[in-house]
Amino acid sequence: MSSVESIPGPKIRKKVGTDALIQRGFIVVIALYLIITLAFPLYAMLSKAFEVYNYDLSQFSVQASDEEGNFTTGPVTLLDLNAELGLLGDSDMAAKGDGRLSLTQFFPDFSFRSPVMYRVAGTDEKSVFLVGSERHVGTESVEVDSNTFRKVVVRPVKSRGMSNFTRYFSTPALFRSIGNSVFIATVSTIITVTLAFWFAYALSRSCMKYKGFFRLVAMAPILVPSLLPGIALVYLFGNQGILKGLLMGQSIYGPIGIVIGSVFFTFPHAMLIIGTALSISDARLYEAAVSLRASRWRTFWTVTIPGARYGLISAAFVVFNLVITDFGLPKVIGGQFNVLAVDIYKQVIGQQNFEMGAVVSVVLLLPALLAFAIDRQVQKKQVAGLTARSVVFEPKPDRKADTGWLFYCSLVAVFILGIIGICQMAALIKFWPYDMSLSLNNYAFDRMDGGGWAAYKNSIKLGLLTAFVGTVVVFLGAYMVEKTSDFTKGRSGFQMLAMMPMAIPGMVLGLAYIFFFNNPANPLNFIYGTMAILVVSTVTHFYTVSHLTAVTALKQMDTEFESVASSLKQPFYKLFARVTVPVCMPAILNISIYLFVNAMTTVSAVVFLYSTDTALASIAVLNMDDAGDIAPAAAMGMMIFYTNAAARLLHAVGSRAILKRSEAWRQR
Amino acid sequence: MTTFLKIRDLWKSFGQFVALRDISLDVIEGEFLCFLGPSGCGKTTLLRAIAGLDIQTAGTIHQAGKDVSNLPPAERDFGIVFQSYALFPNLTISENISFGLENAGKNKAEVKKRVDELLQLIGLPEQRDKYPAQLSGGQQQRIALARAIATSPGLLLLDEPLSALDAKVRVHLRHEMTELQRKLKVTTVMVTHDQEEALSMADRIVVMNHGVIEQVGTPTEIYTDPVSLFVADFIGEMNQVPAEVTKEGEVRVGNRTLLCRTGDFAPGSKVIAALRPEDVIPHDKDVRLPGTPDVIETLQNTFDVVIKEMEFLGSFWRTSVSDEEAEGLDLTADFSINAVRRLSLAVGEKITVELPADRLKAFSETSGAEQ
Amino acid sequence: MTNSKKWLLTSALAVGLASGALAEELTVYTAVEAEDLARYAEMFNADHPDIQINWVRDSTGVITAKLLAEKDNPQADVIWGLAATSLLLFKSEGMLEPYAPEGVELLDPKFVDQSDPPQWVGMDAWVAAICYNTVEAGALDLPVPTSWQDLLDPVYEGHLIMPNPNSSGTGFLDVSSWLQIFGEEGGWEYMDGLHNNIARYTHSGSAPCKLAASGEIPIGISFAFRGAKSKAAGAPIEIIVPTEGVGWDMEATAIVAGTDSLEAAQTLVDWSITRAANEMYNTGYAVVAYPGVAQPVEHFPENLAEMMIDNDFEFAANNRSAILEEWQSRYDGKSDPK
Incomplete structure (x- = not known):
C-alpha cells in the first residue's frame, strides 16, 4: 500500500457551489443553535459552580470606645483584628450569598449591656455593611451603642474558587445524596431490567395470547409524567393507602417508593431495548442447540443471554440514567431520602443558592455522562454484531409455559394499569378518604395553585410547538450531517454536539438555562420567561434520540441520490422536498410524536424555566402535589395521559394512512 | 479525434492513504472508455473526481476545453448511473426521468415529449406511471440510464452499472447500452471490475491498479499485448513460468530453451514467461510424416507433454499438461472441443504442443505497479 | 417580555x-x-x-x-x-x-x-398553626396538643409533619420563631426533640396542613390560613394555636x-x-x-393576632443563612430513613 508522501503540484480547492453554500449555512445555523442552547449554558453553569462568596475583612474598620464613651484608640481593620485574635481561618471566610458575619465576635468581652460605643466604617467607597437591614455604603463611619452593635453585620463579596465544592463534600446532607442516588438507580435498574427482560422474552419467545395487548400496556408509562406513579403510590401505600398493610410498617416515602415508581416509568424503555435485542436473535443457533440436545436452561444461558447481552447492557444504562436524573418522582415520594436531582431543586428554588445548585449539577453530570458513554460504546458493538444474516426465531406453542408467561405478563400489566387506574380513581373521588363519592371537583384546576387549565393549554401548545420546531430542526440537522459531502470537520463537530443532550440531565439543562439566558448581558435574555425558552429547552433536552431516529432513516436511503440530483443540476432542496422528506415521513412522524409526548410529560428542565404565563400541566402536577393537593395533581396527570394517548392514536392512524398511500413504492 | 476530457497529474489522498497517484489520461470525444481494475484500485475514485463528487487533491481536469478541476458537480456537464440505480423510490418512472428536465427552461409539453422519447429509446414506454420498486432490476437500470441522458449531457459516467444484475440480464444490457452509446455518440466513461464487460463494451480500456494506470488501450491490445503481468493476469488467464533470459529472444525454463519476446530484458535476468492457455497449440501426431523431415524439429517451441487433468467447461476443455522433461513446466491449456475430438485427447495421453514464440512474453517478476 | x-x-x-x-x-x-x-x-x-x-x-x-x-x-x-x-x-x-x-x-x-x-x-400576616385531624388522631388515640412543648411527647412519634425550612418560608418562620421563643439554645434543643417525632419534612409550607386534612398524617405544622381553607372544604381538622405564641411572616x-x-x-x-x-x-x-x-375570617382561630410573637425580622433575615445551615446539618443529614 502507498504510504505517506508529498503530493506535487498545487492542492485543488473545491469551488463552493450554491448548494454547498446553502448547506454550510444550514449546518452552521443548526450547530450554532446547539452551541447556544447547550454548550454556552453548560459553560455558564460550570462557571457558576466556581462562583463563591467570601468575607473580605480588609474592607471594614472598627473602633471601640472606653466605658465612658470616649474613643481613645484609632480604628482597626477587621483583618488586623482577626489576625490579632486568631479568630477566623480561611475556611470561615467562605459564605453563601446571603451569609452575614456578625462583628461582635471580634470583641471577646462584648456585652450588649455595656456602655461601650462602637464606630464602624468601610475602608473604601464600595464597602457595604448593614446595621440591621440598613445599608451603609462607603467610608463614612457610623457610631452605634453596644445593643445596636449586635445588629452590625457584613456581607460576603463575590469571587471565584473551589470552596463551593469543599463545602459540598463537607456537608453530609448534601454529599450523602450521591450514595442515595446511585443506590436507588442501581436497585431500580436491576429490578426493571429483570422484569422487562422476562416480559420481552414472553412477547418474543412464547406463543402466549394477547401479546398485542401486553405490548400496548407496557408502553403506557411513557405517556405520563414520572411523578404520576409517585402520586399513585401515596394512594396505594400512603398512610391512608388501600394496600398499606403490604409494606409491613415501612414507609412508602423514601427509597421504596422511588424504586417502585422508577420501575414503573422506566419499564417501557427497558422493554423496548431488550425486545429489539431479543427479536434479532438467530433461530439457527436454537436449532443447533436442539440438535446438540442442550437443556432449555443451558440453551438460555449459552444462546439467549449472550445474544441479548448488548440489549441488556444498553437497557441497564438507559434505566440507570433515567432514574438517577429523574426529579419528579423522588420529589413526590422521596420523603427525607435526598437524591441529587431533588437537591438541585432544593438548592435553587428553596434556598436560592444557585452556586450550590450548580455544584450538585456538576456532581450529577458525572454518573450520567459515564452511563451515557458506556452505553454508546455498547451500542456501537451491537451494530457490529447485527451484520450477520440471521433467521427469525419462530416460537412454538407450549401450553404449560405459555400459561405461565400469560400469568407473569398479567401481573406486570396489573401493576402498570393499577398505577394508572388508582390515579384516575383518586382524581374522581371527592375527598379521599372522608368522602368517597365521585365528583369532578378535582378537575377544577383554576381553583388550585399550579396554573389551572391554562397550564394544560400551555402544555399542549408546548407539545405542538416542540414537535413542529424540533422535528424541523432535528431533521434538517440530521440531513445536513448525513447527506452533505464536504465540510467534514463542521459535520463531525455537529454530530458530537447532537449526541450531547442525551448525557445532560434535564435539571442540569434547566439550571444552565437560568444562568445563561437570565443573564441581563445576554442579548437572548428576552426569551427568558417565555414559551420560546420552554420550546428551546425541550427540543434540546430530547435532541439526541430524535437525531438518531432521523439519522437511521436517512442512512437507509441511497447515498447517491444527492450525486444524481447534482448531476442533473437540481438544487438539493428540491431533492429534499420531493424525495427525502416523503421517503422519511414515517421517521419524521415518529420524531414528532416522541417530542410531543415528552414535552407533555417533562418536568425536569422546564421546572426552572416556566413563568406564570407559561405554567405547564406537568409542572402543575408537581406544584399541586407539592402544595398537598394530591387529588387534583392526579387529575392533571390523567389529563396528560389522555392527551398523550390521543396523540399516539392520531399518530398511529396518520402513519397508517401515509403507509397505505405510499404502499405502491415502499417495499420495506 | 478530439480530446474531450483531459486529465493531468491527478492525485487523490484520503488522509495518509493515496488513492490516485499521478494520473494523466485523455478521453476522446464520443468514445466508450472503461476503467477496469480490482476493487480498491482507484477507478471509482477517478470517476468521482471527474464528476466532481469527490474532488481530487491535486491535478487538473479539462472537459471540452474548459477547466472543471475545482467545480462542484452541479457546474459540470455529465450524467451518471450508479450500481444501485439510485432511482427516487417515491417518484414514478416518468417523474424520475423528468427530474432533471424540470426548471431547465422547458415547458410541460416539451418535458413530456422528451420523457416519451427516452422511454421509447430504452424500450419501456408502458412503464411510465409505475414506481421503481415495481420494475425488475434491469428495467430500473435502464430508467436510471434514461434519467442520466435526459438532459443530453456531454459526458456519461457509469459506475459499475451492471454489477447488481444477474448474469443473463447483464449480458443483455451490455449489448443494449453499447448500442445506445453508439447511437447517441456521447462520450462515456464506465467503471467496472468485470473484465469481460470491459472487453465487450469499451472502445478503449484503462487498466488500473493501486491508484495508477497500468495500461491504456483497445480491448485487443490489452488482451493480446499486456504491458505487465498484472494486466495480463487480471484480463483473462495466463500461464506464468519462472524463466531466465539467455539471450535476446530466448529464455530457459528448467532445462528447455524457448523462443520468447524478451523485450528489454538483459541476458541473465530472472523473468516470468507468460502465455495464455488458449495460445497453447496442440499438434497432430501425424505432423511427423514418414519420409519427410521432422516437422516438429522445424516448429519452434514445440515439445511433448502429458495430459494430467481435463475439465470440461462447455465451449472448451481446460487441460493441465506437464512437460516431464523440463522441470517446472506445467501449463494450463484451453483446447477446443474440436481439437480434443480430432486428436482424441485424454488424461494420461502424451501429446505434442507448440508455444507460439510471438505469444510467449517475458515479464518482470514483480508486478508492474511497483516499477 | x-x-x-x-x-x-x-x-x-x-x-x-x-x-x-x-x-x-x-x-x-x-x-x-x-x-x-x-x-x-x-x-x-x-x-x-x-x-x-x-x-x-x-x-x-x-x-x-x-x-x-x-x-x-x-x-x-x-x-x-x-x-x-x-x-x-x-x-x-x-x-x-x-x-x-x-x-x-x-x-x-x-x-x-x-x-x-x-x-x-x-x-x-400569615401565621403558623397546627392542623390537627380529629378523625385520624382519634383513631390513633393522640391527645390534642395545646402548646409547642406538647408536641415533644413521644406519643406523637411518626405522626407529625412540618415543612423543611430550607425550601419553605413557612418552615423557616416556624424555626425562627422557636429560636426567638425559646432562645437560641432552647430553640435548637426543642427542635432536636421535635425531630424525633417528625415523620418527614415536606417541601411546601401548605402541604402539612393539606396532608393532615386528607388524613395522610394526623398532625401537620403549617399556617392558619391554609388550615381554615381545608376546614372550609370539609376536612375534619382543628386549627391549634400553641400557647407559647406563634411565628409569622x-x-x-x-x-x-x-x-x-x-x-x-x-x-x-x-x-x-x-x-x-x-x-x-x-x-x-x-x-x-x-x-x-x-374582620374575623371563617374557621380562623380568634385569638390568633394576640398569639403572634414579636417577630424580629432583621434577626431572621440576617441569620437566615446560618440558621438554615445549622438546621440542615442537624436534621437533613441524619434524616435518612432507617
Missing part, C-alpha cells in the same frame, strides 16, 4: 405624547395566590384605570430567586405580596427604592420597615429601585396600604396592617 414591554412603553409614550393621556403598565412580582390576583388588580383599577398591572406570579422561593438573579437588570417595577424576609434581603442588597407611601403612619408600626423613609410596607410591598415608572409605582404602593386594600386582604388573612380593619 421585557422587549415587548419596552416596545409597548415606547409606543404608549408616542401615543401618549400625541393625545396627552398616558396609559402606564407596571410589571408586578408577587407570590399572592393566583386566585386572588385578578381581584386585587380589579380593585386597584377601579380607582386607577390608567395603570395596568402585568403580574409575574410564583412561589415565594422562585420569585425571590428571580428578583435576586435580576438584581443587575431588574425587570419588576413593584413587588406586591412577598414575604418580608425576602424584602429584607433585597433591602440589604440595595434593591429597593425607599418611599413613604401616603398614609403610612396609619398602619401598625410592626408592619412598616424601620428605615426612614421605609423601603417596604407590610400588607397582612408578612406579605409586603415595595418599589424596585431603578424602575422606569416610579410615579405609577408610587401610586400603586399608595393604594396598596389604603383601608380599602386592607379590607381586600382581609378576605384571606385574619391579620392585616391597617388597625381595626380585620
Whole structure:
C-alpha cells in the first residue's frame, strides 16, 4: 500500500457551489443553535459552580470606645483584628450569598449591656455593611451603642474558587445524596431490567395470547409524567393507602417508593431495548442447540443471554440514567431520602443558592455522562454484531409455559394499569378518604395553585410547538450531517454536539438555562420567561434520540441520490422536498410524536424555566402535589395521559394512512 | 479525434492513504472508455473526481476545453448511473426521468415529449406511471440510464452499472447500452471490475491498479499485448513460468530453451514467461510424416507433454499438461472441443504442443505497479 | 417580555405624547395566590384605570430567586405580596427604592420597615398553626396538643409533619420563631426533640396542613390560613394555636429601585396600604396592617393576632443563612430513613 508522501503540484480547492453554500449555512445555523442552547449554558453553569462568596475583612474598620464613651484608640481593620485574635481561618471566610458575619465576635468581652460605643466604617467607597437591614455604603463611619452593635453585620463579596465544592463534600446532607442516588438507580435498574427482560422474552419467545395487548400496556408509562406513579403510590401505600398493610410498617416515602415508581416509568424503555435485542436473535443457533440436545436452561444461558447481552447492557444504562436524573418522582415520594436531582431543586428554588445548585449539577453530570458513554460504546458493538444474516426465531406453542408467561405478563400489566387506574380513581373521588363519592371537583384546576387549565393549554401548545420546531430542526440537522459531502470537520463537530443532550440531565439543562439566558448581558435574555425558552429547552433536552431516529432513516436511503440530483443540476432542496422528506415521513412522524409526548410529560428542565404565563400541566402536577393537593395533581396527570394517548392514536392512524398511500413504492 | 476530457497529474489522498497517484489520461470525444481494475484500485475514485463528487487533491481536469478541476458537480456537464440505480423510490418512472428536465427552461409539453422519447429509446414506454420498486432490476437500470441522458449531457459516467444484475440480464444490457452509446455518440466513461464487460463494451480500456494506470488501450491490445503481468493476469488467464533470459529472444525454463519476446530484458535476468492457455497449440501426431523431415524439429517451441487433468467447461476443455522433461513446466491449456475430438485427447495421453514464440512474453517478476 | 414591554412603553409614550393621556403598565412580582390576583388588580383599577398591572406570579422561593438573579437588570417595577424576609434581603442588597407611601403612619408600626423613609410596607400576616385531624388522631388515640412543648411527647412519634425550612418560608418562620421563643439554645434543643417525632419534612409550607386534612398524617405544622381553607372544604381538622405564641411572616410591598415608572409605582404602593386594600386582604388573612380593619375570617382561630410573637425580622433575615445551615446539618443529614 502507498504510504505517506508529498503530493506535487498545487492542492485543488473545491469551488463552493450554491448548494454547498446553502448547506454550510444550514449546518452552521443548526450547530450554532446547539452551541447556544447547550454548550454556552453548560459553560455558564460550570462557571457558576466556581462562583463563591467570601468575607473580605480588609474592607471594614472598627473602633471601640472606653466605658465612658470616649474613643481613645484609632480604628482597626477587621483583618488586623482577626489576625490579632486568631479568630477566623480561611475556611470561615467562605459564605453563601446571603451569609452575614456578625462583628461582635471580634470583641471577646462584648456585652450588649455595656456602655461601650462602637464606630464602624468601610475602608473604601464600595464597602457595604448593614446595621440591621440598613445599608451603609462607603467610608463614612457610623457610631452605634453596644445593643445596636449586635445588629452590625457584613456581607460576603463575590469571587471565584473551589470552596463551593469543599463545602459540598463537607456537608453530609448534601454529599450523602450521591450514595442515595446511585443506590436507588442501581436497585431500580436491576429490578426493571429483570422484569422487562422476562416480559420481552414472553412477547418474543412464547406463543402466549394477547401479546398485542401486553405490548400496548407496557408502553403506557411513557405517556405520563414520572411523578404520576409517585402520586399513585401515596394512594396505594400512603398512610391512608388501600394496600398499606403490604409494606409491613415501612414507609412508602423514601427509597421504596422511588424504586417502585422508577420501575414503573422506566419499564417501557427497558422493554423496548431488550425486545429489539431479543427479536434479532438467530433461530439457527436454537436449532443447533436442539440438535446438540442442550437443556432449555443451558440453551438460555449459552444462546439467549449472550445474544441479548448488548440489549441488556444498553437497557441497564438507559434505566440507570433515567432514574438517577429523574426529579419528579423522588420529589413526590422521596420523603427525607435526598437524591441529587431533588437537591438541585432544593438548592435553587428553596434556598436560592444557585452556586450550590450548580455544584450538585456538576456532581450529577458525572454518573450520567459515564452511563451515557458506556452505553454508546455498547451500542456501537451491537451494530457490529447485527451484520450477520440471521433467521427469525419462530416460537412454538407450549401450553404449560405459555400459561405461565400469560400469568407473569398479567401481573406486570396489573401493576402498570393499577398505577394508572388508582390515579384516575383518586382524581374522581371527592375527598379521599372522608368522602368517597365521585365528583369532578378535582378537575377544577383554576381553583388550585399550579396554573389551572391554562397550564394544560400551555402544555399542549408546548407539545405542538416542540414537535413542529424540533422535528424541523432535528431533521434538517440530521440531513445536513448525513447527506452533505464536504465540510467534514463542521459535520463531525455537529454530530458530537447532537449526541450531547442525551448525557445532560434535564435539571442540569434547566439550571444552565437560568444562568445563561437570565443573564441581563445576554442579548437572548428576552426569551427568558417565555414559551420560546420552554420550546428551546425541550427540543434540546430530547435532541439526541430524535437525531438518531432521523439519522437511521436517512442512512437507509441511497447515498447517491444527492450525486444524481447534482448531476442533473437540481438544487438539493428540491431533492429534499420531493424525495427525502416523503421517503422519511414515517421517521419524521415518529420524531414528532416522541417530542410531543415528552414535552407533555417533562418536568425536569422546564421546572426552572416556566413563568406564570407559561405554567405547564406537568409542572402543575408537581406544584399541586407539592402544595398537598394530591387529588387534583392526579387529575392533571390523567389529563396528560389522555392527551398523550390521543396523540399516539392520531399518530398511529396518520402513519397508517401515509403507509397505505405510499404502499405502491415502499417495499420495506 | 478530439480530446474531450483531459486529465493531468491527478492525485487523490484520503488522509495518509493515496488513492490516485499521478494520473494523466485523455478521453476522446464520443468514445466508450472503461476503467477496469480490482476493487480498491482507484477507478471509482477517478470517476468521482471527474464528476466532481469527490474532488481530487491535486491535478487538473479539462472537459471540452474548459477547466472543471475545482467545480462542484452541479457546474459540470455529465450524467451518471450508479450500481444501485439510485432511482427516487417515491417518484414514478416518468417523474424520475423528468427530474432533471424540470426548471431547465422547458415547458410541460416539451418535458413530456422528451420523457416519451427516452422511454421509447430504452424500450419501456408502458412503464411510465409505475414506481421503481415495481420494475425488475434491469428495467430500473435502464430508467436510471434514461434519467442520466435526459438532459443530453456531454459526458456519461457509469459506475459499475451492471454489477447488481444477474448474469443473463447483464449480458443483455451490455449489448443494449453499447448500442445506445453508439447511437447517441456521447462520450462515456464506465467503471467496472468485470473484465469481460470491459472487453465487450469499451472502445478503449484503462487498466488500473493501486491508484495508477497500468495500461491504456483497445480491448485487443490489452488482451493480446499486456504491458505487465498484472494486466495480463487480471484480463483473462495466463500461464506464468519462472524463466531466465539467455539471450535476446530466448529464455530457459528448467532445462528447455524457448523462443520468447524478451523485450528489454538483459541476458541473465530472472523473468516470468507468460502465455495464455488458449495460445497453447496442440499438434497432430501425424505432423511427423514418414519420409519427410521432422516437422516438429522445424516448429519452434514445440515439445511433448502429458495430459494430467481435463475439465470440461462447455465451449472448451481446460487441460493441465506437464512437460516431464523440463522441470517446472506445467501449463494450463484451453483446447477446443474440436481439437480434443480430432486428436482424441485424454488424461494420461502424451501429446505434442507448440508455444507460439510471438505469444510467449517475458515479464518482470514483480508486478508492474511497483516499477 | 421585557422587549415587548419596552416596545409597548415606547409606543404608549408616542401615543401618549400625541393625545396627552398616558396609559402606564407596571410589571408586578408577587407570590399572592393566583386566585386572588385578578381581584386585587380589579380593585386597584377601579380607582386607577390608567395603570395596568402585568403580574409575574410564583412561589415565594422562585420569585425571590428571580428578583435576586435580576438584581443587575431588574425587570419588576413593584413587588406586591412577598414575604418580608425576602424584602429584607433585597433591602440589604440595595434593591429597593425607599418611599413613604401616603398614609403610612396609619398602619401598625410592626408592619412598616424601620428605615426612614421605609423601603417596604407590610400588607397582612400569615401565621403558623397546627392542623390537627380529629378523625385520624382519634383513631390513633393522640391527645390534642395545646402548646409547642406538647408536641415533644413521644406519643406523637411518626405522626407529625412540618415543612423543611430550607425550601419553605413557612418552615423557616416556624424555626425562627422557636429560636426567638425559646432562645437560641432552647430553640435548637426543642427542635432536636421535635425531630424525633417528625415523620418527614415536606417541601411546601401548605402541604402539612393539606396532608393532615386528607388524613395522610394526623398532625401537620403549617399556617392558619391554609388550615381554615381545608376546614372550609370539609376536612375534619382543628386549627391549634400553641400557647407559647406563634411565628409569622408578612406579605409586603415595595418599589424596585431603578424602575422606569416610579410615579405609577408610587401610586400603586399608595393604594396598596389604603383601608380599602386592607379590607381586600382581609378576605384571606385574619391579620392585616391597617388597625381595626380585620374582620374575623371563617374557621380562623380568634385569638390568633394576640398569639403572634414579636417577630424580629432583621434577626431572621440576617441569620437566615446560618440558621438554615445549622438546621440542615442537624436534621437533613441524619434524616435518612432507617
